[in-house]
Amino acid sequence: MNTLDVSVVTPDGPVYEGEAEMVSVKGTSGELGILPGHIPLVAPLTINAVRFKNGADTHVLAVSGGFVEVRPKQVTILAESAELPSDIDVERARAAKERAEQRLNQAKQDNVDFKRAELALKRAINRLDLAGK
Amino acid sequence: MASLRDIKSRITSTKKTKQITKAMQMVSAAKLNRAEMNAKSFVPYMEKIQEVVGSIANGSSGVRHPMLESREVKKTGYVVITSDRGLAGAYNSSVLRHVYRTINERHNSTDEYAIIVAGKVGLSFFKKRGMPVVESIVGLSDQPSFADIKDIASRTVGMFEDGAFDELYLYYNHYVSAIQQDLTEKKLLPLTNIETGGGKSLASYEYEPSEEEILEVLLPQYAESLIYGALLDAKAAEHASRMTAMRSATDNADDLIGDLTLSYNRARQASITQELTEIVSGAAALE
Numbered sequence: 001m002n003t004l005d006v007s008v009v010t011p012d013g014p015v016y017e018g019e020a021e022m023v024s025v026k027g028t029s030g031e032l033g034i035l036p037g038h039i040p041l042v043a044p045l046t047i048n049a050v051r052f053k054n055g056a057d058t059h060v061l062a063v064s065g066g067f068v069e070v071r072p073k074q075v076t077i078l079a080e081s082a083e084l085p086s087d088i089d090v091e092r093a094r095a096a097k098e099r100a101e102q103r104l105n106q107a108k109q110d111n112v113d114f115k116r117a118e119l120a121l122k123r124a125i126n127r128l129d130l131a132g133k
Numbered sequence: 134m135a136s137l138r139d140i141k142s143r144i145t146s147t148k149k150t151k152q153i154t155k156a157m158q159m160v161s162a163a164k165l166n167r168a169e170m171n172a173k174s175f176v177p178y179m180e181k182i183q184e185v186v187g188s189i190a191n192g193s194s195g196v197r198h199p200m201l202e203s204r205e206v207k208k209t210g211y212v213v214i215t216s217d218r219g220l221a222g223a224y225n226s227s228v229l230r231h232v233y234r235t236i237n238e239r240h241n242s243t244d245e246y247a248i249i250v251a252g253k254v255g256l257s258f259f260k261k262r263g264m265p266v267v268e269s270i271v272g273l274s275d276q277p278s279f280a281d282i283k284d285i286a287s288r289t290v291g292m293f294e295d296g297a298f299d300e301l302y303l304y305y306n307h308y309v310s311a312i313q314q315d316l317t318e319k320k321l322l323p324l325t326n327i328e329t330g331g332g333k334s335l336a337s338y339e340y341e342p343s344e345e346e347i348l349e350v351l352l353p354q355y356a357e358s359l360i361y362g363a364l365l366d367a368k369a370a371e372h373a374s375r376m377t378a379m380r381s382a383t384d385n386a387d388d389l390i391g392d393l394t395l396s397y398n399r400a401r402q403a404s405i406t407q408e409l410t411e412i413v414s415g416a417a418a419l420e
Binding site: 080 | 171174175177178181182185189278279280283337338339340341342346347350351354358361
């Protein structure tokens with residue numbers, strides 16, 4: 001069976017390395033499923049879950065602020081942060097979510113704070129979603 | 134000659150100082166190890182992002198992005214990395230002296246530049262001299278994570294994108310080895326000379342959705358990670374330089390204790406000799 005070498009790298013070091021038959025990511029223009037033998041590709045990712053499927057196992061990671069680099073036998077995800085569900089700090093994510101929601105209620109639209117709060121909220125929700133599974 | 138008691142108290146105080154410097158040396162050695170490890174774990178990320186940025190920037194001629202183009206320089210930004218605490222030998226002073234001199238050579242008024250500084254020492258240095266500090270970060274942990282500096286790095290890069298400055302320089306101490314740290318000056322933005330990670334297998338990528346949109350995401354991330362990389366490097370250099378400074382302080386304390394002990398013993402002997410002479414001459418006077 002053909003597999004892809006997968007690695008997830010963040011500035012704080014590699015987070016995940018392994019093999020997968022299929023990698024599923026969510027890019028800015030929609031969901032991408034990557035199988036072995038894919039043409040070289042670079043695509044930015046949204047704040048979302050990344051899935052690695054290998055046989056019956058599926059590994060999931062919460063990724064934010066990154067992009068994916070695809071080669072025929074290799075997939076590299078470069079992200080500002082990436083966490084396995086077991087590493088997610090649920091308390092912190094929940095606090096971040098509340099904080100972001102408060103800020104969204106206060107801030108006016110279209111300024112930087114609003115955008116940042118929105119991003120923070122997305123990250124928190126993404127983390128909570130994954131940790132809840 | 135100083136009295137016996139004076140010398141004795143100086144010896145005790147020097148010994149205490151030595152204990153402290155020795156402890157600081159060992160702490161710094163441990164921190165240096167960790168900082169080195171952090172810097173190492175950052176390398177794969179940097180290499181990869183450099184490879185991708187390089188292959189996009191060099192691969193196709195048509196790409197344009199404000200961060201890749203030099204423009205007329207009206208205002209210059211300086212990112213200066215120093216430490217929060219002193220007692221690190223020439224670590225801070227060498228960076229600050231160099232930056233201060235460079236700025237004075239290049240600029241006539243404070244409107245032509247802005248400073249972004251990491252570390253208390255640098256912050257108070259620039260504030261005291263009335264130089265414009267637009268952003269600062271203090272109280273950074275010894276093992277900074279990317280999330281710690283993400284905000285300031287993206288604000289800095291954002292200021293370049295908004296046109297608040299037209300070029301950005303980075304100053305820090307580069308860690309070479311435990312006994313050598315080199316002052317480094319790097320032009321961070323615009324990104325004019327991107328190295329392509331050794332030039333191996335520059336695959337021609339497909340870009341999803343488009344090259345421009347990818348550069349939009351990638352270049353700020355690249356610039357931010359350059360700042361983070363410099364910070365990790367500087368942290369390692371800081372601990373190394375503090376370790377060396379503390380080692381020489383400990384050595385100096387040893388020398389000082391040796392000298393003082395010698396003069397203490399001389400003084401003690403002299404006082405015993407004097408006492409004996411007094412007793413003998415006293416006895417002789419009685420006869």
